[in-house]
Amino acid sequence: MTIVLGTPTAGGVREAMGALREWQYDGAPMQLHPGDIGWNYRFGTAETAAVVRTWSRGGRILAVGMQDSPTVLRMTVAPDAFRDEELARRLVEDLSLPERGVLPAGAVSVEAPLGLLLHDLLTKDDWGVDEPWTPLFRDLADEVEDPGVRIEAIGPEQAQDFADVLRSAFDTSRPTRAYWHAMSAGPFHADARCLGAYDDQGNPAAVVTVWSAGPGKPGLVEPMGVHADHRGRGYGRAITVAGAAALRELGSSSVRVCTPSSNVGGVATYRAAGFEARPEIGDRIRKA
Template identity: 40%
Template sequence: MTTVSLSVPQAGELPEIGAVLDSWQSDSGPLHLHTGDLGWYSLRGAQATAQALRVWRFGEHIAAIGLLDGEDLLRLSIDPDLSDDDTLAQQIESDVIAASTAVFGPGAAVLEARGAIRLCDRLQARGWDADEPWTTMSRDLSLPVEDPGIRVEIAESDDAEVWTAIHWSAFRGVPYTADDRQRFVERWNEMMSGPFYSQAQSLLGYDDSGLPVAATTVWSAGPDRPGLIEPLAVDRDQQGHGYGKAIAFAAARSLQRLGSSSAAVATPSANTAAVAAYTSAGYVPGAEVRDLRRDG
């Protein structure tokens, strides 16, 4: 009987891991860990991204891929053909709860494992509880997508300062110092030259006066597979004017040109403004999903 092994990959293995993760994306399956999630994480560089990954194999076959998105959050995707496999679920469970820190250290931990049916059953039986709800949303790209109604341009490396400033404003809301700008621009360029960006595109949206007001990056998983929006941002001073809806249209059009079957995104259900913006842009909410949480 083939055993399940856990490893931390090398940076040179990232293209292979990305290709496997691409192959697991399907409109009929859950919105689980996507190659775009690895792409966005690669702001930290290829080596750091590899060190944050956990890969489970049956022999040479990659069976599950996890991203440690911080010390206490593992975002996991399992080969859809193995979602009910008890041998795989048992080994991942053992690694997740082990005191060896192969995955988590002691204390609180959160596991995102959408579609990993058997693993979730086992952890819930151990007392892991449901975490905060998320809303997954998807837009079918087999039909035409509306014009965003604003000027949208593909962001290149020369646009790094503008793109990162919008993201900082939307998600941080604190002064963007020169040191912050330098670090973020360097990391953004690291992402653009990284192993996952060849199937991605970053966009900038402008208002009627030519002021950049919105930014996003979209990630294709290859033709006829769901693409991911990660992230999408509207400058804090420009919110409330429909730019979120506009850039969500632009993101869908970009993924459509890249050959994606759908545009997918996940947002905390508590972020009602984001859910409303995506809904207004034709994204259809799915059933709420919850991660699993182990209290410290």
């Protein structure tokens, strides 16, 4: 049967999300998570559907991708299709031909889990490997420790706190209170918990959003940020621990995150929050 590339409707994203949930398990390599798409809903429902891609055979979804930007695709594949040659060859074609609507001509990058046959074929086509990222994991079988600071759930009244911290943490003007409202209005926000850490004066110091993939599945940290005025005081560790506790309450079996290896402070923060680093990974890149 022919493999079909598709861009789902807004309603069809649910099917892609269902596949992503099914594919998450604790022993899996770092891969696209339902929370990645959930976080994208800050841009809107139609906008999120427009950046999702699916590859199906016989009506079954075998791979799901999300355009993180026009030149970056994040994707994963069904566990039993990691070495599926027909799928791998079709993915290479769709990633290489701009007219397929997945990636444009010129310099592009693809984030895909280790172990895919796709990597072997991209190497043969002279795709390189970009700067390394560090995947980090924490098991949630045991009770999570107290974070040691004041933690509050982020709701409509705290949406500006959420935006202020992220703008400062990532040195950007893009996050606004509308981000939180759009994300919370998305169809998958029930899978998320958004938390804030506050100092003794009630100022927002750090925020985190965590995403469940369902009971017994690994959850995701996306995003976590510490306000520049509060760095170096343990708020990153505290808010990450609080997020892990929230995921455990949702039934998650573990929690994962991936950060650039060059972000030494970020890696140290997650380690301090009980995460263990796994071997580095890198996006596949095609130069212009």
